[in-house]
Amino acid sequence: MSENSAVSRETYDIIVVGGGHAGIEAALAASRLQKRTLLITMKIDALGRASCNPAIGGLAKGHLVREIDALGGEMARATDATGIQFKMLNRSKGRAVWSPRAQIDKHAYSAYMKVVCEEQPGLSLYEDEAVAVLTDPPETKIVGVETRDGTVFSCVALVLTNGTFLNGLIHIGDKSFSAGRIGESASIGITESLVKLGFDTGRLKTGTPPRIKRSSVDFSKTTIQEGDETPEPFSFTTKDFNPPNEACYITKTNPTTHDIIQGAIEFSPLFSGKIQGVGPRYCPSIEDKVVRFSEKSSHQLFLEPEWTDAEQLYVNGFSSSLPEEVQLASLRSVPGLEKVEFIRPGYAIEYDFFPPSQLKASLETKRVSGLFFAGQINGTSGYEEAAGQGLMAGINASLRVDGKDPFILKRSEAYLGVLVDDLITKDTDEPYRMFTSRAEHRLLLRYDNAHFRLSQKGFGLGLVSSDTYQAVAEDMATTEKAEAFLEKTYIRAVDLESLGLEQTTSKDSYSLANLLRMPRVEVEHLKPLLPDWFSSIKPSLLSLIATNSKYRGYIEREQLQVERLSRHQNTAIPPQIDYMSIQAISVEARQKLQRIQPETIGQASRISGVSPADVSVLLIIIKKIVSRETS
Amino acid sequence: MQLTDNDTIAAISTPPGSGGIAVLRVSGPDALAAIHPLFSTPEKLAPRQAVFGHLTHPDLGEGIFDDCVVTFFKGPNSVTGEDLVEISIHGGAYLQHKLLDVLVLSPSVRLAGAGEFTLRSFLNGKIDLSRAEAVADLIHARDAAAHKNARQQLSGGLKALVESFAERLRHILVIIEAELDFSDQEINFTPTEKLLTPVLGVKAKTRDLIETYFYGKRLEDGFRVPIIGSPNSGKSSLFNLLLGQDRAIVTNQAGTTRDTIEKGFIFADHTVVLVDTAGIREAGVQAEISGVGRSKDEISRADFIIQVSAPDTEPLSLELPEDLETIDVYNKIDMDKTPPEGYDIYLSCNTRQGLDELKKMIYSHVVNISNAGVDGVIISSERHKDALRRFYTQLEACERAVLDALGPEYIASDIRLALDVLGEITGETTPDDILNQIFAGFCVGK
Ligand SMILES: Nc1nc2c(ncn2[C@@H]2O[C@H](COP(=O)(O)OP(=O)(O)OP(=O)(O)O)[C@@H](O)[C@H]2O)c(=O)[nH]1
Numbered sequence A: 001m002s003e004n005s006a007v008s009r010e011t012y013d014i015i016v017v018g019g020g021h022a023g024i025e026a027a028l029a030a031s032r033l034q035k036r037t038l039l040i041t042m043k044i045d046a047l048g049r050a051s052c053n054p055a056i057g058g059l060a061k062g063h064l065v066r067e068i069d070a071l072g073g074e075m076a077r078a079t080d081a082t083g084i085q086f087k088m089l090n091r092s093k094g095r096a097v098w099s100p101r102a103q104i105d106k107h108a109y110s111a112y113m114k115v116v117c118e119e120q121p122g123l124s125l126y127e128d129e130a131v132a133v134l135t136d137p138p139e140t141k142i143v144g145v146e147t148r149d150g151t152v153f154s155c156v157a158l159v160l161t162n163g164t165f166l167n168g169l170i171h172i173g174d175k176s177f178s179a180g181r182i183g184e185s186a187s188i189g190i191t192e193s194l195v196k197l198g199f200d201t202g203r204l205k206t207g208t209p210p211r212i213k214r215s216s217v218d219f220s221k222t223t224i225q226e227g228d229e230t231p232e233p234f235s236f237t238t239k240d241f242n243p244p245n246e247a248c249y250i251t252k253t254n255p256t257t258h259d260i261i262q263g264a265i266e267f268s269p270l271f272s273g274k275i276q277g278v279g280p281r282y283c284p285s286i287e288d289k290v291v292r293f294s295e296k297s298s299h300q301l302f303l304e305p306e307w308t309d310a311e312q313l314y315v316n317g318f319s320s321s322l323p324e325e326v327q328l329a330s331l332r333s334v335p336g337l338e339k340v341e342f343i344r345p346g347y348a349i350e351y352d353f354f355p356p357s358q359l360k361a362s363l364e365t366k367r368v369s370g371l372f373f374a375g376q377i378n379g380t381s382g383y384e385e386a387a388g389q390g391l392m393a394g395i396n397a398s399l400r401v402d403g404k405d406p407f408i409l410k411r412s413e414a415y416l417g418v419l420v421d422d423l424i425t426k427d428t429d430e431p432y433r434m435f436t437s438r439a440e441h442r443l444l445l446r447y448d449n450a451h452f453r454l455s456q457k458g459f460g461l462g463l464v465s466s467d468t469y470q471a472v473a474e475d476m477a478t479t480e481k482a483e484a485f486l487e488k489t490y491i492r493a494v495d496l497e498s499l500g501l502e503q504t505t506s507k508d509s510y511s512l513a514n515l516l517r518m519p520r521v522e523v524e525h526l527k528p529l530l531p532d533w534f535s536s537i538k539p540s541l542l543s544l545i546a547t548n549s550k551y552r553g554y555i556e557r558e559q560l561q562v563e564r565l566s567r568h569q570n571t572a573i574p575p576q577i578d579y580m581s582i583q584a585i586s587v588e589a590r591q592k593l594q595r596i597q598p599e600t601i602g603q604a605s606r607i608s609g610v611s612p613a614d615v616s617v618l619l620i621i622i623k624k625i626v627s628r629e630t631s
Numbered sequence B: 001m002q003l004t005d006n007d008t009i010a011a012i013s014t015p016p017g018s019g020g021i022a023v024l025r026v027s028g029p030d031a032l033a034a035i036h037p038l039f040s041t042p043e044k045l046a047p048r049q050a051v052f053g054h055l056t057h058p059d060l061g062e063g064i065f066d067d068c069v070v071t072f073f074k075g076p077n078s079v080t081g082e083d084l085v086e087i088s089i090h091g092g093a094y095l096q097h098k099l100l101d102v103l104v105l106s107p108s109v110r111l112a113g114a115g116e117f118t119l120r121s122f123l124n125g126k127i128d129l130s131r132a133e134a135v136a137d138l139i140h141a142r143d144a145a146a147h148k149n150a151r152q153q154l155s156g157g158l159k160a161l162v163e164s165f166a167e168r169l170r171h172i173l174v175i176i177e178a179e180l181d182f183s184d185q186e187i188n189f190t191p192t193e194k195l196l197t198p199v200l201g202v203k204a205k206t207r208d209l210i211e212t213y214f215y216g217k218r219l220e221d222g223f224r225v226p227i228i229g230s231p232n233s234g235k236s237s238l239f240n241l242l243l244g245q246d247r248a249i250v251t252n253q254a255g256t257t258r259d260t261i262e263k264g265f266i267f268a269d270h271t272v273v274l275v276d277t278a279g280i281r282e283a284g285v286q287a288e289i290s291g292v293g294r295s296k297d298e299i300s301r302a303d304f305i306i307q308v309s310a311p312d313t314e315p316l317s318l319e320l321p322e323d324l325e326t327i328d329v330y331n332k333i334d335m336d337k338t339p340p341e342g343y344d345i346y347l348s349c350n351t352r353q354g355l356d357e358l359k360k361m362i363y364s365h366v367v368n369i370s371n372a373g374v375d376g377v378i379i380s381s382e383r384h385k386d387a388l389r390r391f392y393t394q395l396e397a398c399e400r401a402v403l404d405a406l407g408p409e410y411i412a413s414d415i416r417l418a419l420d421v422l423g424e425i426t427g428e429t430t431p432d433d434i435l436n437q438i439f440a441g442f443c444v445g446k
C-alpha cells in the first residue's frame, strides 16, 4: 500500500465498495471531483482484474468505452496502454456500427489501474470485505459501511460495485463452492443487509471458459487472426499510438466434440437444474450451444493470449460448467487441441443482483438516499457496461455530496443514457448487455463522435481537462467549417466523370455534401475540388465529416423524432404517488408504476404496459398535485 | 409506444353523423402551416377572424368545399392553448372525413388520439384544475372505447393480416440486426438485395389494404350508386321505381332534376344509397350547370353507376372514368321495338319489364365489391388507414434505401420506423423482441 492510501477511520465523502471496472471508475471520478474517497476492495492486487475474456470493447461496447473516455473515465486510456491487439469491427458496414475492440494484457491492465488508483490524490484504498451497509434510522439514508475486520467507515454516499461476489457460488460439474471468482472468496453480508432494508434481490448466472497452456497447442492446425495494421486508439488523449499486434488463433469444434458433450449433459449443473440463476443467451455455454443448436455441426473457438508472451490462453467460445474431465476430453477432439492441457477448467458462477428498477436515473437507490449501485450488482454483464455505470455513479455520488442535481444522459445523447434508462425502466431477466440495436438513435450515437457528444459535459463536470476539451472543440470547429464548405460548393453533373464518379440521378449539379451522401463516395474522390486547408485535416476527422454527410437525412429524421417527443419527457413525477388509487390508469400500469416509481414522465412512458393514455392521465394528476403544492 | 404532444393534431370536433355544419380542428405548432396550401386566401388568416373562402386540393374534388369558414386562434389564446385552426364546412360525414384525410396527409399533422384535445387544453391551463379527475376519467374512458372499437375492427382477418406485415418486417429486422450486432460471429448473412422482395410484398399489400378503406367505409355508410344519363332518359323514374315510392319529380321536360337526391335502402343485407342526378348535357341554365357539376362529383364518389339511355334522348355527352363499374340500362323499351345491341339491361319503367334483371345485377355488383379487399380483409377505421398510410410511406423510404445500397443500418432505421407506425394498430415491437428472435434463431455468443 502506498503512502497516500493510508486509511484513517474518519468520515469520507464517498466510499466505493469493489475494485472492479465499475468500482475503479466510480472511485476515480469521485476523487477527481475533489471528494475524499475510499475504495474498499477484498484484494488490492486484483484491482481492475478482467475475470473473463482478455478483451475490451467490441460491438456497442466499444461505443461505451469511447463515451467513458469522452466523459473523463479511465478505461479507454488503460486499454490503449495495455492493449496487445486492436481491431475495428464492422469495418465493412456503415460507420454508425463500427466499433473498436482490443485484446488486452490482463496483468498489465490490472497493474495500470492499480497505479492510477494509488497515485490518484484524494483516493484511499482499503483492503477488506465490506459486510454491511449502515443507515440512519429510519433506514432511508446511508451513513457508512462496515468491513469484516469490524471497522466502521462513515460517508455521505456509498457506491456498491460488488460484481459477481455477492454470495457467489461457482459450479464445475456437480461440484459447487462459494467464491467471488476463481481463487477469490465470495462476499457475504451485503445482500442480507440490503434485503433487511427492503431491497429485492435475484440470482443471475454467468460462465467462463477454460484456460489452457499455450505449449500444449498445435498452432499449425489453427488459423491466425491479427489486429488492424493501422490501429485506432480508444482514447482521444492517446498520442503516438503504436501497440503490439499479437495474434489470436481460430479453430473449430466438430461432431465428435459435440457427442462427448451431449453424452455428459446430465453432469452439467445447467441442465441438471442445480443452477437457479438465469444466464445470458448472447453468451451461451458450449453445452447450451450443442443442445439448443444441435443442427450446427461446428462452433468457432478463439484462442486468445491473456497477456504478452502468455503461457495461458483463453478459449473464447467454450464457456462451460461441465465436469473438468468432460471439458478436457471434448476440447481434445478439436484440431490443434489434441494434447491440450488445462491451467484451469471453465466454470459457471451464480451471484446475487438487485433488480435495477429500484434505482433512479442517477443510479442512486430510490429506497435509501446516498446509496448507489453500479455494475453487475445491477444485473448487467461486461466490463464496459460496468465501467460506464461506475463512472455515472461516481459522478452522481459526487453531485449528491455537493447537493447538486444529478447528471443524467438522455437516450439520444449516449449509449450510457440508453444503458441507464433501460436498466431502470425494464425488468431484466438475464444479464443485460449493450447492443447497438438497443439504441433508437444509433446513427447519431457513433463511436467516432463520442467526444463531440460528450466532452463538453465531461469538461463541465470537471473530469475532462481543458487541454483535451480545447482539442475537441477545435475538431468541432474544423468539422463545422468543412461541412459548410461541402454544403455550399457545387459541381456540375458533367464533371462527375473526371472525379471517377458515376451520375446516378438526373440532377444538373450536386453539392459536394450531396455527393458524399452517395454510397461508396468518400472524401478521397473529391480531393481535386478541395481547398488546401482540407489536406491538413486529420484522417479520423475527415472520416467523421464524411460520415456526418452520409447519415445527415436519417439523423435529421431521428432528431425530429426526439423533438416531437413530449416536452413532458423530463417532467418530474412527485414521489409517493399512490398509483393504486388512480382509477383512470389501467390496472397493469398501476401495478408497474407502483413498483417501479419512475422519476419522470419519460421513464413512465417506457415501462412496458404503460400506455400513452395512462401517461396522459398521469400528467393530469401531476399537474394537479404540483399546483396544489405551490398554491 | 412513446408519448408525443409537441406535434400537430387534427380531428372532427362536431358530433359524428351529418349535421348542417361540421367543424374540423387542427391544433399544434404546424396548425397554420397545414391549412395554408389548401385555403384560397391564407393571407387573410389573422387571429380570431373568421375568413370566408374555399378549399382546394387534388384529392378534394372540385367545388365541394366552396363555402367554408376558417378561423385561426393564436396560442395561447385558443381552447387548447396552442395555435389552433378551425375549419367550418357544409356537408355530411363523407366530406368531413375527406377533408380530415387530406389534412393528415401532411407529414406534420396526425390524427388526434382519444381525448387529446381535452388533454392539451387541460395541460395548457385552459380547463379548471378542479376538473382534473373528470378530464382524467374522460381520457381513460375515451381511450378504453377507442381501444374496444379498434379491437373489434381488428378482429380476425385484419389483425392477422397486419400482424403478418409486422412479422415479415420483424423477420427482416432480425436478419439485419443480427448482422450489425453479431457480425463477429459465424452467421450466414442474407444479402441486402434479397430483403427487398419481402418489403415490396408488404408494400403492395399495404397499398391494396389502404384502398379497401373506401369499401370499408361503404359497408358502414352504404354503397353509393348514382343514376347517370342524358336529360329525360328516365333516371328519376327509375329512382322511384327502385325505391318503390315517388320520391323524385318526374316530368316530360328535359332538365327536371337539378339537384341530386339520395335515398338509402337495404338491399340484400347491404345499404345502397341510390342517387338521382341531373341529366348531363352541354348547355343549360346556370342552376342546371351546377347540377351537372354535382352529377360529375357523384360519379367520382360512386362505387358503381347505373347509366340510363333511352330511344328518345341524345347519347351521354360525358366521358366516364375507365375503371368505373357501370350497369348500362336501355330504358323505355316499351317505345322501341328494335333496340340497339350492347346494353346490360333492357328496361321499361312504365311496364317494369327488366326490373328483376336490373335488381339482380345491382345485387351482384354489391356482393362483388363486398368481397373485394386484401385476403378478404377491408379496413373501415380512419385511424387504421392513417397508420397504414404512414406505414406505406416508411416502406417506400426503406425501398429507396435498399435500391440505393445505403447499407443495413439505414434499412434498419427505416424498418424500425415502419414497425413503430404499425405498432399503433397491433402491438409495439421492442428491441428486446428483435434480440429474442436473434437469440432463438442464431447461435450467437462466444
Ligand atoms: N314510355 C316510357 N316513358 C318513360 C319511361 N321512363 C320514363 N318515361 C318518361 O320519360 C320522361 C322523363 O322521365 P324522367 O324520369 O323525369 O327523366 P329524367 O332522366 O329524370 O330527366 P331529367 O331529370 O330531366 O334529366 C317522363 O315523361 C317519363 O314519364 C319508360 O320506361 N317508358
Ligand SMILES: [Mg+2]
Binding pocket: B235, B236, B237, B248, B249, B250, B256, B257, B277, B279
Ligand atoms: Mg330527373
